[in-house]
Amino acid sequence: MAEEELEILEQSELSLLETLDHVLARGLVIAGEITISVADVDLIFVGLNVLLTSTETAREVLGERQTRTQGLEQRAIDGGALPSEGSNE
Amino acid sequence: MSLYAYCLSDEVTALALETIRGVAGATPILIEHEGLAAVVSDYENDAVSVTRENVLAHERVVQQVLAQTTPLPFRFGTLASEARLRNYLATQKSALCTQLARVRGCVEMSVKVIRGTEAFESESTAQDSTTREEHQVAADLSGGAGTIYLHKKRREMMGDELLKERAEEIAGWLAERLASTVRESVVSVRPKEMLIVAAAYLVEVARLEEYRERLRRARDERREIHFLTSGPWPPYSFSDLSS
Numbered sequence: 001m002a003e004e005e006l007e008i009l010e011q012s013e014l015s016l017l018e019t020l021d022h023v024l025a026r027g028l029v030i031a032g033e034i035t036i037s038v039a040d041v042d043l044i045f046v047g048l049n050v051l052l053t054s055t056e057t058a059r060e061v062l063g064e065r066q067t068r069t070q071g072l073e074q075r076a077i078d079g080g081a082l083p084s085e086g087s088n089e
Numbered sequence: 090m091s092l093y094a095y096c097l098s099d100e101v102t103a104l105a106l107e108t109i110r111g112v113a114g115a116t117p118i119l120i121e122h123e124g125l126a127a128v129v130s131d132y133e134n135d136a137v138s139v140t141r142e143n144v145l146a147h148e149r150v151v152q153q154v155l156a157q158t159t160p161l162p163f164r165f166g167t168l169a170s171e172a173r174l175r176n177y178l179a180t181q182k183s184a185l186c187t188q189l190a191r192v193r194g195c196v197e198m199s200v201k202v203i204r205g206t207e208a209f210e211s212e213s214t215a216q217d218s219t220t221r222e223e224h225q226v227a228a229d230l231s232g233g234a235g236t237i238y239l240h241k242k243r244r245e246m247m248g249d250e251l252l253k254e255r256a257e258e259i260a261g262w263l264a265e266r267l268a269s270t271v272r273e274s275v276v277s278v279r280p281k282e283m284l285i286v287a288a289a290y291l292v293e294v295a296r297l298e299e300y301r302e303r304l305r306r307a308r309d310e311r312r313e314i315h316f317l318t319s320g321p322w323p324p325y326s327f328s329d330l331s332s
């Protein structure tokens with residue numbers, strides 16, 4: 001992987017991926033007590049081998065986000081209001 | 090009603106938790122048993138969703154405790170009844186105390202090495218050799234399809250060996266450069282994946298600057314390697330009682 005490919009990950013996304021890598025895959029376990037629901041994942045997370053798997057996903061997500069933003073901007077130009085950034089996170 | 094468990098400590102005080110909010114906005118509290126305390130908060134549902142908000146809330150609470158003392162973090166999503174948690178503290182007390190002593194005064198620092206273009210060059214060199222050899226084998230007609238297949242497999246294995254050797258060499262080199270500043274390490278070498286080395290180092294807080302300086306020098310030494318470094322983390326990689 002070329003270094004520039006990693007640079008497409010925003011710093012906050014990279015921090016989140018690193019956090020996921022730590023909190024989801026490691027730590028104390030009380031046998032039988034892990035009850036994570038993955039039904040409504042809203043992250044760019046696709047597996048426990050988070051970081052590199054997610055690089056490609058991140059590219060897609062960031063690409064989609066850019067497309068979505070452009071769409072929203074177009075709607076704003078057309079007379080609609082922009083939702084807050086956080087609502088799509 | 091379940092409890093969401095964040096971490097364990099024998100030094101944490103409730104004071105450290107007063108101002109923060111955990112998963113589902115709940116205030117963390119302590120469940121104590123003979124000097125051990127589990128940091129938990131009330132949780133009403135049966136499962137914890139992997140959402141950005143929940144993951145960050147978990148990490149926020151554990152980091153808050155880390156600012157005061159080194160805890161043993163629970164894996165994200167740990168739910169237990171109070172009775173189950175108290176039973177866990179009682180039955181695992183000895184192992185938990187040993188583990189707490191092991192990480193006391195330390196944080197976890199993470200170094201990941203990402204497969205770079207030079208690794209692909211090694212692969213492509215091996216593949217080029219494969220192609221040449223296949224052609225040679227095919228040209229002299231001394232072997233059938235089975236022979237060609239075996240030659241190809243041998244070359245693939247040699248390519249895998251090269252990647253494995255390279256990943257292990259990097260892991261060894263890194264360990265050697267950081268050894269004097271690291272108390273313990275958990276290193277995973279995965280030559281066939283994009284993330285070829287994932288290392289977690291247990292570093293005493295007092296030696297963090299020294300660790301960072303050594304890592305900086307190591308990175309300068311081998312600029313062709315792509316690193317991803319992060320920390321300080323709670324000792325997630327050093328909290329597993331089964332290890």
